[in-house]
Amino acid sequence: MTGEKRFGLGRILLLLGRLVLAGIFIFAAYAKMKPQTEVPWSVASVRTSLAMFAMQVDSYQLLPTGYVSLAAHLLPPAELLLGFWLLSGIGLRFSALATTLLVGLFFAVIVRTYAMGLEINCGCFGPGEQLGKITLVRDGSFLGLALAVTIGAFLVHRAGRNKMEARVSVTDAQRAD
């Protein structure tokens, strides 16, 4: 495979990886904010869903009560923002890095909770999912994907810059001739 073809394949994989990550984050935010019963979407229904998410955050026994509600109200909008940022592809190195850090944090919290033997709901994609081995494997895979996208974004950026510099130097050389 030539360098050009490999570069093209890398870009496609990077596109797929970031779309999957964006989908995961947007879906996670949606699942936390959607009405949890058969009521229509409204500001009140979102508030209720976030208050319910706060109970899941609290069950991790990680944050003081005063910070639980704040974290529960900030996290889903942050996930939504990050999802759309990834989807846009703008500043991919930075969005991918932010995603890796956030997924890494989630993974660390889940590993700690599992090690402590707490039998709680994960809350990762809304209520109802019990935290267990499957959660660990799934979130570990998300972390792997986020890391791969971050590394890929940096590599593609560097390759693109090198190409640009090579073109500029060729043009300069032609001008000099």
Place this chain on the structure above:
Amino acid sequence: MTGFPYTWRPKVAVGLGCLTVLVLALVWQPGAKAQPESRVRAHMQAAHEGLSIPVKTFGSPSAPIRLDEFSDFQCPSCRAFYEGTLRPMMADYVARGKVYLVHHDFPLPMHAHSFQAARWANAAAEIGRFEDVEAALFDNQESWAADGNIEKYVAGALSPSDFKKVQKLMAGCEPNSHSCPFDAFIEADIALGKQIPVRATPTYVISYKGQKFPAGSGAVSWDIMRQFFDSLLGQ
């Protein structure tokens, strides 16, 4: 002009397509499940043995919020949930008619004495003294969980005459006995829990004006649960 829009439009279209599939998957809800048959059997057996349904509820059934909790008397998280959440909730929102609390037994097989503790609690519920026995069992969990002497703490929670009544009801409920009349109620609670499904204790299901929320599990502080209740009551 750069070619920027032509590069991102297909990517966004693919992304939105994936998102639509995910949202459709989420919107699909399986149909409601029927009431467990074992609950009906328990009621029939109770009638046959001259027992009424043990009252393990707190507050008014007409309260806007209903909380069904599935608990194991020997589980430390259930104790934390009772002491840190249910007790202050009973003193506040249950007493003020905002919440109707329903206790369901879900003794886990890994706890040697939890089924027997549930039998005692059901016997106390039969004479309307569930609240006292529940408090005594959780307050002294470590002690009776160590030696299995549940009777001592039930006796301490009740008046001598009430304790005699409970003791009489507990005839045939020795730890290894299979003829205890309260087993049907406990089994009915377990069957109901399995339908939720309860995978760990404590598990709680909150309903607001008939709308049931997905089950939650693990200990939650009363402050955080109250905020959730307030958001429901403020709707």
